[in-house]
Amino acid sequence: MTKAVLTKTNPAMLNGVDVAALSETLNALHRQPELGAFQFRAKNAWINGGLNQSSIDGFFGAGKEETRSRPFTFAADEPPVLHGKDQGANPVEFVLHALAACMTTTMVYHAAARGLEITAVNSELEGDIDVRGFMGLADDVRKGYSEVRVKLSVEGEATPEQLAALAKMSPVYDIVSNSLPVEVVVETK
């Protein structure tokens, strides 16, 4: 069990995380495990060529529907060498952003829950991809990244080993490093 441990010596806020509120959440999830069920959503509309835009707004979580004050919108495009007009980061670059953000937040939250102060986190990510896979030119080349490397530079009290273990509790690390069922339905008009 890798359960987060809160001690009485923890301050109410640590690493910008309200540790007291986080503790209440953990207790609530113990009492009512069904509150842990979340559903996140995105809508996307194609614009032209490699350009499209997603809108992210409401979600379900902690037993109810939640809305945002405004939707978050993100364009995705491809650079000219991949036949786009570079009006946004490309989809595989967004994967690196999601992974960096998630590993950082996960490490910071879990450090806070354990009373470990962190004062800075910077990360650099690289993903190797052979576009012959995506292009359908080589069956032995996978379509996505063949490898991703994450380097986290942290200022804080914990050891690199502790911090790596906390960062690897990240949901996006799990999504990327392990397989996941993705159901695809296409309807035409």
Next chain:
Amino acid sequence: MTKAVLTKTNPAMLNGVDVAALSETLNALHRQPELGAFQFRAKNAWINGGLNQSSIDGFFGAGKEETRSRPFTFAADEPPVLHGKDQGANPVEFVLHALAACMTTTMVYHAAARGLEITAVNSELEGDIDVRGFMGLADDVRKGYSEVRVKLSVEGEATPEQLAALAKMSPVYDIVSNSLPVEVVVETK
């Protein structure tokens, strides 16, 4: 072999994709497979609590370093129910954006290469996640999504089966649905 096929009846531009240029790329990759090796990158800096920001700029591809006219930057945060201040979409929502964008672009590009016209694509994605996994409260609950559902609504000439097959050539679909080696290094100061 799912190699893209270009016929003489293809127009130069289809679905906003320069099919003639795409054909040249495919021929170049046949002649020089090493041009397929790309490396994408992201840098991320933690700000506070669940808030951090990524910067995405240069990459390596088609045998050389490429720069952008400006970096793309994206904040990530958590909603209040997950102890953030909702100043950005959260990391697992960015995964849905990346997946929607990639499946759309992949389908549109491959349709263009096959001479199939597409006039509209809209998609809706849902991802189920039990946050008890991330919180370390249940070893039998995975930390990331347990399932993702993608619904693509397409206006065009192809059949749903054809379009689904093209969309599944997406690199992010591969990254999310299959496992991938992720190397994590933490250094402390």
